[in-house]
Amino acid sequence: MGKFIVPALLLALVGCGALRGVKLYDAFVEGAWEGLRTAARILPYLLGALVAVEMMKISGAMDVLSALLRTPLKWLGLDSSLSALVVLRPFSGSAALAALQDVFIQTGPDSPAARTACVLMGSTETVVYTISVYFSSQGITKSRHTLPAALISMLAGIVAASLLCRVM
């Protein structure tokens, strides 16, 4: 599927632009400027989040957190090798991918634990990171019920991943 998405979208874009006589290049450059400004605007927020993540990792706080989560995860039917993935997932996509690779190395890429980890990775998001980038960069400091609702949705994802991987 990934093979066709980009060429198909590109063809649709170019074809449509040519037919309607749109100045595609001008629009593209204007959009590219906006993209660069966005990247610059999120840097401080991302920096704050990643500094905290690295400090959590080196200080051992992350290990404490994943050890605490081991028992509740067992109730949800998850293998204990997934606890690092569950802890890191809300904070950083790349750290979670690294944890996923650890699960592959520990249990093999086709083990039940690894398959559950993949489904979990594919169906959950970097909740804390997303809130800080989307909201903080726009000056929204009170996120209200966004975080609890996102965590409930993530919990549902964990249960679903664990159940679905048993039957599929």
Next chain:
Amino acid sequence: MNTIWIILLAASAVCAIVFGKGEALGGAALAGAARAVETVLGLCAAFALWSGVLKAAQACGVQRLLSRPLAPLLKKLFPTAFADEEARQAITANLAANMLGLGNAATPAGIAAIARMKTLENSAGTATDEMCMFLVLNMSSVQLFPATVVALRAAAGSASPADIALPALLATVVTTIFGITATWVLARVRRHG
């Protein structure tokens, strides 16, 4: 976010003292900062490219095509934002990019959507119900094919790397349903509670 950050830093400091990792803490902080700069440098290219493509697509009106199947649901979820052309385009672009697994294309459009919603609803620093709903939908949204995960699994030597695609799709449907419901319920509970 402020509270979470303080808790994370405090937990790090306490654990560093308990486990005797105090002198490594400063280095880790700098490593995190360096990772953020590297990530953003990488993102600059992706953001500029995808924002450019989205802008070009907007100029063509391609998005009206993409938004049509999603429109009935989105109109219910975002009554205010959906009445506005600019907010509607940004929301649709963000969700469409998310569904296709183009995370780097989704972010600039999503930030533009929040910026526009802020103007529309005239909110100073507090997220409105529609903003909360948008963010939760964005985070729990259906992803048609988890390309990165499948690629990683193939690289690790899996016999059939793509066999998690179907359970992953079903699981994202579950997270989307739970996300929307939880946001809707919490919005009401908090208003009346």
